[in-house]
Amino acid sequence: MxxxxxxxxxxxxxxxxxxxxxxxxxxxxxxxxxxxxxxxxxxxxxxxxxxxxxxxxDMESLFAQTVAYWFASDDALAVVIDPALELERRIDRFCAARARRLTNIAPAARAAQLMEASSSTLRGSRRAHIENVRVEIAEVFATEIATSAAPETLCDALLAASSWNSWSILHDDLGRTVEECEAAMRHAFTALLAGCR
CATH class of the missing domain: 1.10.10 (Arc Repressor Mutant, subunit A)
Structure with missing residues (x-):
């Protein structure tokens, strides 16, 4: 005992x-x-x-645990958006939530960019994050994507507009505020989904 x-x-x-x-x-x-x-x-x-x-x-094992922390942190900021809501409200809610989540994961994303080439853990983390965002987009905007003439292309465009890469260009490279980055994302979503009502 x-x-x-x-x-x-x-x-x-x-x-x-x-x-x-x-x-x-x-x-x-x-x-x-x-x-x-x-x-x-x-x-x-x-x-x-x-x-x-x-x-x-080794560092890969530490990276794996740190990645798990960031994923849990990101999940905690997720919001459920009813796909039955009118399009404008879904866009607003999705973009506001995405802005919060991108602001939260920014340190991890910046660090990962420096080390992904030598870390399979970090490369896998990025792919998993991209897939998670793509699934969310497909769920929240299912109606519009289904009625699009090019659903896969539309989904890709929405993913690109709400990706870390786009956010980083606006926020880090161009010095836009969080509010301005969110507004740009909302503008892109509105334009992309306008013809799918």
Whole structure:
């Protein structure tokens, strides 16, 4: 019984350590340190580099846990939009929610751009995120997509208009505010869906 309690205690401590390392990694990304070293992450978590490697084994394993954090964070901001609502209200709700979510994942997306070439975990994360957005678009605008002469192309265009890449061009490269980026997205959705009423 005593041995079992000790084992349980070690498991809980190991899990707390893993959580603190992921939290430190996320915090560094939010603060703008987009490519932190293992040493920087360990210091931010208040542990040794050896402890970090014992907890995760390699950076890909840490990336996987950090990606899981961002996906959960993104899911928490998701809103259910009734496909039966009038089109204008669906566009407004979708674009407002997408703006909140893109603002939230911005640090992770910027960091991933720097490291995707050498990380299969980050490449997989980007593909999964794109597919999730595409599914949401297909659900919220199902009626319009179904009546379009080119449904696949319309879905692609809506995805592009609400993608991180488009958001980054407007916000990071052109210096547009969050409100201006959201307005541009809404304008694109309205124009793309106008002929599908």
């Amino acid at each position: 005593e041995g079992s309690r000790q084992t349980d205690g070690r498991v809980r401590r190991a899990e707390r350590t893993r959580v603190s390392i992921v939290d430190a990694h996320v915090r560094l990304l939010r603060e703008g340190t987009l490519k932190p070293s293992a040493k920087t992450i360990a210091e931010a978590a208040g542990v040794s580099v050896r402890t970090l490697w014992l907890a995760f084994g």
